[in-house]
Amino acid sequence: MFSSAAALQPAAASSGNPLLADPVVQWLHTIADVSIGLACLSVSTVLVMLLRREPALRWIITVSAIFLLACGVAHLVQAVALFRPAPWIAGTSKVATAILASAAAVLLWPALAKWLSLRPRAELEREAEESRAAERRALEAEARIANVVANLSEAVFVLRVEDGQFLVDSVNPAFEKLFGVHAAEVQNGIAEEVLPRAMTMHCLPHWRDALAGGGTQDYEVTAEVPTGRRTWQTVLVPLRGPGGRVERLLGSARDVTATRRLQAGLVQSARLATLGTMCTGLAHEASQPLNIAGLWLRRARHAAQTSSADVQGAVSRALAVVEDQLRRAGELVARIRGLAGEDAAAQQRFDAVPSVAAAVRLACAQAAEQGVRITLHHPAAPMPVRGNPARLEEAVLHLLANACDSVQERRQKDPAAPARVIVNLRREAGRVVVEVRDSGTGIVDSLSETIFEPFFTTKEPGRGTGLGLTIAASIARGMGGGMEAWNLAAGGACFRMLLAADDEAPVAMAAA
Amino acid sequence: MGRRILVAEDEVLAAMAIEDELQREGYEVVLAPDGHAALEEARAQLPDLLLTDLRMPRLDGIGLIRALRDLAPTLPVVVMTGYAPAGGADAFRRPGEGPVTLFAKPLDMDAVLTELRRLLPVE
DSSP: OOOHHHHTSOOHHHHOOGGGGSHHHHHHHHHHHHHHHHHHHHHHHHHHHHHHHOGGGHHHHHHHHHHHHHHHHHHHHHHHHHHSOOHHHHHHHHHHHHHHHHHHHHHHHHHHHHHHHSOOHHHHHHHHHHHHHHHHHHHHHHHHHHHHHHHOSSEEEEEEEETTEEEEEEEOHHHHHHHTOOHHHHTTSBHHHHSOHHHHHHHHHHHHHHHHHOSOEEEEEEEEETTEEEEEEEEEEEEEOTTSSEEEEEEEEEEOHHHHHHHHHHHHHHHHHHHHHHHHHHHHHHHHHHHHHHHHHHHHHHHHTTSOHHHHHHHHHHHHHHHHHHHHHHHHHHHHHHHHOOOGGGOEEEEHHHHHHHHHHHHHHHHHHTTOEEEEEOOSSOOEEEEOHHHHHHHHHHHHHHHHHHHHHHHHHOTTSOOEEEEEEEEETTEEEEEEEEOSOOOOGGGTTTTTSTTOOOSOTTSOOSOHHHHHHHHHHHTTOEEEEEEOTTSSEEEEEEEEBOOSOOOOOOOO | OOOEEEEEOSOHHHHHHHHHHHHHTTOEEEEESSHHHHHHHHHHSOOSEEEEESSOSSSOHHHHHHHHHHHOTTOOEEEEESSOOTTGGGGGOOTTSOOEEEEESSOOHHHHHHHHHHHSOOO
């Protein structure tokens, strides 16, 4: 039977270990071995828990923990062996500990070298903080640039080049406003499909040049986009990728519609002013001989009345021809005179709508005979302008006559062509605009500068005096505006009278 | 009512033809080659109507009308002109003065004669 008392008897006698002959020494060893064993186990447990927090030191901690665990187990085995001698177990555990200790000793040196090469934690933290700050700065800078681009008055756009196609990378609000598109709808779309057709048609050649040549492009385009007829000036910069290939195009477009319109207006005004002076002189000089010829014609007619019937018949036929021709010349002089200046005294504030409507009504009858349909679109609200209602009506009549003639001319060549004239009356930025769009032959590009000049006509001889558009332009000028004209993409031309809107409230006449 | 018309016209051929037309209508015609001469004639004997050109040597039509209005404020005036003055006939007339009618050259003589008959009715 194995009793506890016997189990606690020193095994010195049987083991033959002289150290253990003295019970005090034996207890000293026992307490020391158990304490060291437990301490080793405790420390190795702490190390295992530390492993999670310090992955960088995993190797050192693991090796150290195994070493301490082995030491602890060896010491506990030694403590047990003091009371129950088991030389094989004690020896084996010592050998195992020796192997693990040697392995730890060998493995820890390279691990130490690796650990020393790692940068101190503080430095790593500082670096991390610095990189976070740099990232923050970059984000702030990006936001600042995005804000600048978003608030830029110039339309900025970035095109991405993929497989020879241009994709819309991004556009700013000014671009949306200029071309009447929404950024969300055009982004990542093929430019030709998502941007206004009239715009891409004119711009694509420049984009291709920038892509092919790789140089900055500077161009100006006038086209009818959803926001109306616009002129814009673009600077296009190709952006190269790491491979040196052009990957993106950065464009910045400035709306110069108003400037160009003003410049064109000034040129037109200067030219017409010169011509106006000439017309006045011409009308006066021509009126004198025509006047005398007319008066003497009447004298000749009176004289002929006293001659024989034969002579009278021949002479009065001749005189009728002369009189008719003089009348034609006289009418011409009267029209030229009308160009020279507007009657300042007859200016008044009036609603443009009834005048334009009256002109359309008048023109409709004749147009219907030619098979041309005229439609008028205007808002319900009155459109006050300053001038003379009859003169505005006359101007619109000239424009309509011109439009109908142009439609007729096209129909002679192409009977299937549409026969339509549309009159739009609307407000545009402080102006009242009378727009006449026809489906006619359009204006020959090289002539667009001269169409408002007197006696300029493309009509065949005998049709039109060449004064209609000049008179309309003169009337528009007299009403504080001007005229412009261009061809429509679908064929035909668009003539616009731009009149100054007279929006000030009518002056109330105070009762005396 | 008198039927004496003072005609101020520097173009002799025009003046001759006008004189012919007016005489055929039964008017008494006095011709003057410029504004100055016309004013002299008017001072000698006041006409019943002035028919005048605007652009004339020495004294033009506007000066003539002004000077003549001082002599006879209500005298009817008919202007023949190659210009279209801003403001029309009112440009020649101050409030309270006689009527002014404007005819553009080349003249529509029938219209002129009709106006003269209105201003100076045949007795």
